[in-house]
Amino acid sequence: xxxxxxxxxxxxxxxxxxxxxxxxxxxxxxxxxxxxxxxxxxxxxxxxxxxxxxxxxxxxxxxxxxxxxxxxxxxxxxxxxxxxxxxxxxxxxxxxxxxxxxxxxxxxxxxxxxxxxxxxxxxxxxxxxxxxxxxxxxxxxxxxxxxxxxxxxxxxxxxxxxxxxxxxxxxxxxxxxxxxxxxxxxxxxxxxxxxxxxxxxxxxxxxxxxxxxxxxxxxxxxxxxxxxxxxxxxxxxxxxxxxxxxxxxxxxxxxxxxxxx
Amino acid sequence: xxxxxxxxxxxxxxxxxxxxxxxxxxxxxxxxxxxxxxxxxxxxxxxxxxxxxxxxxxxxxxxxxxxxxxxxxxxxxxxxxxxxxxxxxxxxxxxxxxxxxxxxxxxxxx
Numbered sequence: 001x002x003x004x005x006x007x008x009x010x011x012x013x014x015x016x017x018x019x020x021x022x023x024x025x026x027x028x029x030x031x032x033x034x035x036x037x038x039x040x041x042x043x044x045x046x047x048x049x050x051x052x053x054x055x056x057x058x059x060x061x062x063x064x065x066x067x068x069x070x071x072x073x074x075x076x077x078x079x080x081x082x083x084x085x086x087x088x089x090x091x092x093x094x095x096x097x098x099x100x101x102x103x104x105x106x107x108x109x110x111x112x113x114x115x116x117x118x119x120x121x122x123x124x125x126x127x128x129x130x131x132x133x134x135x136x137x138x139x140x141x142x143x144x145x146x147x148x149x150x151x152x153x154x155x156x157x158x159x160x161x162x163x164x165x166x167x168x169x170x171x172x173x174x175x176x177x178x179x180x181x182x183x184x185x186x187x188x189x190x191x192x193x194x195x196x197x198x199x200x201x202x203x204x205x206x207x208x209x210x211x212x213x214x215x216x217x218x219x220x221x222x223x224x225x226x227x228x229x230x231x232x233x234x235x236x237x238x239x240x241x242x243x244x245x246x247x248x249x250x251x252x253x254x255x256x257x258x259x260x261x
Numbered sequence: 262x263x264x265x266x267x268x269x270x271x272x273x274x275x276x277x278x279x280x281x282x283x284x285x286x287x288x289x290x291x292x293x294x295x296x297x298x299x300x301x302x303x304x305x306x307x308x309x310x311x312x313x314x315x316x317x318x319x320x321x322x323x324x325x326x327x328x329x330x331x332x333x334x335x336x337x338x339x340x341x342x343x344x345x346x347x348x349x350x351x352x353x354x355x356x357x358x359x360x361x362x363x364x365x366x367x368x369x370x371x
Contacts, residue, residue: 004274004371011268023267027290027367033338037369078301080290089290089367091301093267 002039002051010041010050015095018159018185019044022067026053027080027087042067044160055086063088074246095161096121097187099242102149102177103168104131107192110235111165112142118239120163125152127173149177158184163242165222166191175201182214188242190222192234224251265303265314273305273313274371282308283336285329287368289316294362296345297321306330316366321345325366332368341366 002010007023014021022042026034039051042064052060063083070076070090079090099115101108104126115122116139123143126132132146145152149168158164164186166177174191178201181189191198198220206215223237224244244251253259265273270286277284285306292300297317304322305313306329316325321343328341344363 004271004278008268008271008275011271015268025367025369027340033340033367035338037338037371077299078288078290089288091267091288 001036001054002041006050007039007041010043011093014043014046014049015093015161016157018095018098018157018161019046020071020092020094020160021049022071023091023093024053024063024067025089025091027089029087030085040064040067042071044068044071053086053088059083059086066090075248095159098123098159098162100125100153100156100158100162100164102126102153102164102166103173104128104133104136104144105167105169106231107167107234108165109136110231111167111238112137113139114232114235114239116141118243123156125149126168127152149173150180153177153180158186160185160187162186163188164190165238167222171197171201175204178218179205179208179210182210182218188219188245189217190219190238190241192222193220195221264299264301265305270303270305270314277307278371283333284308284371285333285368286371287316287325287329287366289364290340290367291365292362293364294345296362296364298364304329306333308333316364321364325368328366329368332370336370338367338369341368 011021021044024040026038028034038054040053040060040063041050043049048060048064053063067090070079071092076092081088097120099120099122101111101124104124108124112122112124123145124132124137125145127148129146132144137144158181164181166174168174168177171193174193178191182205202215219241223234224240226237228234228237274284287304289298289300289302302316303314304316304325306326312326316322324343332339342365345361
């Protein structure tokens with residue numbers, strides 16, 4: 001049986017890799033409340049990492065499969081399910097979401113603030129010290145790195161909990177950042193720029209041999225189309241896209257009035 | 262109050278155990294109708310009656326707390342059903358936020 005400290009360690013270890021995890025317990029069996037604090041831990045991309053439900057191996061295995069499906073559906077947090085006379089509780093623990101903003105200009109500033117508002121752990125990178133300085137980002141919760149973009153990105157651990165927003169001062173630096181992160185397991189990679197400019201950057205990377213599949217997931221031009229114009233509006237459009245990808249909406253207005261306008 | 266994370270819960274259990282104390286962990290596992298907290302919300306209840314976290318506050322939290330105390334005393338897990346009725350001592354909420362739902366809470370003793 002897994003002890004509480006073992007469970008803590010397992011959660012932290014998974015979170016450090018940016019992996020979510022399912023903590024499964026038995027609520028009841030044949031109508032009787034489970035007496036033991038049974039736990040089975042399943043890690044995203046790994047499988048069972050500890051514990052057992054204590055029935056048999058096959059039951060753990062099929063439970064793990066179910067848990068992996070629940071982990072994949074990012075709307076899921078807690079679910080009870082019955083398997084014959086055993087009632088299971090699946091609790092999904094998700095690592096803190098991380099937002100990495102390349103570029104501390106006006107858009108980067110607004111994106112960082114919006115990210116904090118949404119509960120992301122925010123890091124801003126810029127190679128110009130004043131653009132990654134505390135004066136521009138007074139919120140102490142925002143982590144600031146003033147370094148060459150490649151070096152800074154290289155120093156960060158990019159995991160499935162990472163969301164990258166590339167909004168540097170120019171297309172040259174945007175391209176440098178995208179090249180550095182294109183093969184990383186980030187949950188979201190978005191890059192600012194017009195359709196024409198972003199197409200050019202895609203073409204450059206493709207010529208260098210970057211996989212089509214990797215290129216396809218890059219959100220460029222970035223953000224939902226809400227007609228955003230100011231840096232703050234653009235930040236909302238970007239974060240709205242990130243929310244939509246995580247939560248599975250379709251980005252349309254909910255009211256018929258707006259939709260049919 | 263923000264909801265307890267899984268890490269916080271297991272760290273708290275660890276802390277209590279290392280000081281030789283028991284801890285009851287109450288988790289909302291299902292809800293129906295209007296309830297003050299979502300499923301997954303947790304309330305930790307310590308040996309001395311202290312609490313951490315929330316399952317929605319007000320009268321239902323007091324009921325969960327009492328069940329958790331009993332679970333600690335019996336050293337026995339339980340699953341409890343709560344129906345959230347309007348509290349007669351509290352005037353009706355003018356904003357219409359009346360909880361009339363039901364919730365199921367699992368209480369474990371660690």
